[in-house]
Amino acid sequence: MTQPTWMYENFEPAGSAIGYRITRKLDEVQSPFQKIEIFESTDWGNVMLIDGAMMLTTRDNFLYHEMMSHPALFTHGDPRRVVIIGGGDCGTLREVLKHPGVESATQCDIDEQVTRMAEKWFPELCDSNNDARAELLFDDGIAYMANCPAGSVDIVIVDSTDPVGPAEGLFNKAFYASCFRALKDDGILVQQSESPLVLLELIKEMRGEMGKAGFTTFKTLPFPQPCYPTGWWSCTLARKSGGFDYRAVDARAKTFKTKYYTADVHQGAMASIPFVAEALGE
Amino acid sequence: MTQPTWMYENFEPAGSAIGYRITRKLDEVQSPFQKIEIFESTDWGNVMLIDGAMMLTTRDNFLYHEMMSHPALFTHGDPRRVVIIGGGDCGTLREVLKHPGVESATQCDIDEQVTRMAEKWFPELCDSNNDARAELLFDDGIAYMANCPAGSVDIVIVDSTDPVGPAEGLFNKAFYASCFRALKDDGILVQQSESPLVLLELIKEMRGEMGKAGFTTFKTLPFPQPCYPTGWWSCTLARKSGGFDYRAVDARAKTFKTKYYTADVHQGAMASIPFVAEALGE
Numbered sequence: 001m002t003q004p005t006w007m008y009e010n011f012e013p014a015g016s017a018i019g020y021r022i023t024r025k026l027d028e029v030q031s032p033f034q035k036i037e038i039f040e041s042t043d044w045g046n047v048m049l050i051d052g053a054m055m056l057t058t059r060d061n062f063l064y065h066e067m068m069s070h071p072a073l074f075t076h077g078d079p080r081r082v083v084i085i086g087g088g089d090c091g092t093l094r095e096v097l098k099h100p101g102v103e104s105a106t107q108c109d110i111d112e113q114v115t116r117m118a119e120k121w122f123p124e125l126c127d128s129n130n131d132a133r134a135e136l137l138f139d140d141g142i143a144y145m146a147n148c149p150a151g152s153v154d155i156v157i158v159d160s161t162d163p164v165g166p167a168e169g170l171f172n173k174a175f176y177a178s179c180f181r182a183l184k185d186d187g188i189l190v191q192q193s194e195s196p197l198v199l200l201e202l203i204k205e206m207r208g209e210m211g212k213a214g215f216t217t218f219k220t221l222p223f224p225q226p227c228y229p230t231g232w233w234s235c236t237l238a239r240k241s242g243g244f245d246y247r248a249v250d251a252r253a254k255t256f257k258t259k260y261y262t263a264d265v266h267q268g269a270m271a272s273i274p275f276v277a278e279a280l281g282e
Numbered sequence: 283m284t285q286p287t288w289m290y291e292n293f294e295p296a297g298s299a300i301g302y303r304i305t306r307k308l309d310e311v312q313s314p315f316q317k318i319e320i321f322e323s324t325d326w327g328n329v330m331l332i333d334g335a336m337m338l339t340t341r342d343n344f345l346y347h348e349m350m351s352h353p354a355l356f357t358h359g360d361p362r363r364v365v366i367i368g369g370g371d372c373g374t375l376r377e378v379l380k381h382p383g384v385e386s387a388t389q390c391d392i393d394e395q396v397t398r399m400a401e402k403w404f405p406e407l408c409d410s411n412n413d414a415r416a417e418l419l420f421d422d423g424i425a426y427m428a429n430c431p432a433g434s435v436d437i438v439i440v441d442s443t444d445p446v447g448p449a450e451g452l453f454n455k456a457f458y459a460s461c462f463r464a465l466k467d468d469g470i471l472v473q474q475s476e477s478p479l480v481l482l483e484l485i486k487e488m489r490g491e492m493g494k495a496g497f498t499t500f501k502t503l504p505f506p507q508p509c510y511p512t513g514w515w516s517c518t519l520a521r522k523s524g525g526f527d528y529r530a531v532d533a534r535a536k537t538f539k540t541k542y543y544t545a546d547v548h549q550g551a552m553a554s555i556p557f558v559a560e561a562l563g564e
Contacts, residue, residue: 006290008301015286015302015323015325016303016325017288017300018300019299020298020299021298021299043480224514231300231506232508232514258556259555259556260555260556260557262553267553269550272546273542274544
């Protein structure tokens with residue numbers, strides 16, 4: 001029995017760190033894109049790191065995956081065609097496919113090794129990988145969106161790592177313009193948007209780039225996420241036009257299970273927070 | 283210029299850690315009760331540690347202090363007499379005194395040194411210490427509550443450290459029975475109740491002890507708090523009877539400024555979260 005040790009991620013942009021008590025390293029692979037490591041923890045199940053950054057734990061990933069998918073899907077009137085850029089751990093895909101109205105969901109992650117590691121160490125996230133509606137591609141998400149037929153997609157979910165390294169190209173006007181073109185008029189773009197406590201500048205820049213690509217309305221929803229810096233994270237929704245009222249009746253009547261998301265939680269995440277609104281100029 | 287270093291708090295009960303990038307130690311005092319240290323950080327302002335546990339930072343303490351006070355004060359119909367047990371940094375006191383209807387607020391912290399350090403290193407939290415309605419006592423909170431005239435208090439806020447060391451006696455039936463007795467029939471007890479993600483057992487036990495003391499209704503409100511383990515924290519409200527509908531109209535019309543709390547945020551914090559509700563047997 002190895003003695004547990006503490007493993008930390010120092011998040012330089014925020015000057016804060018998070019850590020877990022680890023029992024052993026379970027796996028490691030250097031893909032063409034990044035280094036993926038899996039650790040076993042004492043209290044959080046398995047932990048995936050990519051290039052030293054905490055990506056997910058068995059225990060708390062439901063918060064992120066539910067909030068990256070259900071708010072957008074219950075905001076759209078009738079989401080049938082969903083594209084996930086990144087999301088190689090398959091957790092967002094699983095949540096998206098809980099919606100019976102979804103006819104097809106394509107997950108396009110550049111790094112096949114992320115999915116292989118998820119299948120091995122987070123198999124519960126891959127429960128829906130064999131769903132007939134699921135398509136798993138291992139390819140460049142930027143090219144995928146650029147080649148998407150115009151007006152063919154209801155929702156694009158950008159479930160990526162931080163805007164450095166392989167994911168850098170997913171945070172600029174060129175990429176957002178592809179998303180804009182691929183989305184139908186009532187489509188929604190969703191992107192993980194870092195910590196609303198310390199990275200408001202990033203959210204502002206992201207919205208700025210989205211705006212240059214044609215999106216006109218934005219909504220940032222905060223949620224708890226202990227394995228990410230500050231423990232408080234967000235996703236940002238963008239639309240070509242229109243607001244972010246959601247299908248509360250449908251959300252209340254949903255037939256699938258969630259551990260965090262409910263209609264009331266969705267409503268709560270819509271609440272304007274004074275210091276956030278001020279920083280974003282809302 | 284000292285090179286910044288990383289300082290971590292390993293939170294053993296949750297197997298998770300938090301940390302900050304620190305430039306230097308500013309102050310330290312060993313009081314009769316505990317060791318208080320103040321550090322300067324690169325991004326979070328000053329950081330107070332008590333016996334090695336992060337207590338507050340300049341940057342994020344508003345989340346905790348606002349959520350420990352305003353939900354309770356806007357739930358009570360007409361809060362005039364408030365008692366704060368612990369709370370030596372004076373941040374909760376400042377928030378309570380923002381309510382013009384409050385006639386007196388007593389803060390009773392066993393450790394005067396916490397307040398002296400707050401005055402020195404977090405002076406903004408002490409803005410209301412000279413308010414004519416404020417009373418600052420440095421005494422045993424357990425004894426204070428036991429000696430409070432029966433039915434004399436509208437709200438008791440237990441703003442303490444974790445249930446180990448000096449604060450241990452603030453989490454059991456005997457203390458809650460004193461609070462019950464001191465509170466008027468429509469009174470509210472509020473207590474910080476740790477992380478709703480990992481310490482649900484503690485919340486359950488706390489509610490159990492409150493129940494033995496006579497309280498019949500409970501509501502746990504989660505909120506983000508990066509400087510505490512998991513970054514997600516909570517307060518638990520308890521009443522002798524009755525629910526937790528709040529004065530939404532008054533909260534919307536409040537004349538004082540907050541950075542996080544609003545009526546909508548309050549409403550959002552009331553949302554039942556499936557995995558929390560299940561663990562608490564709600």
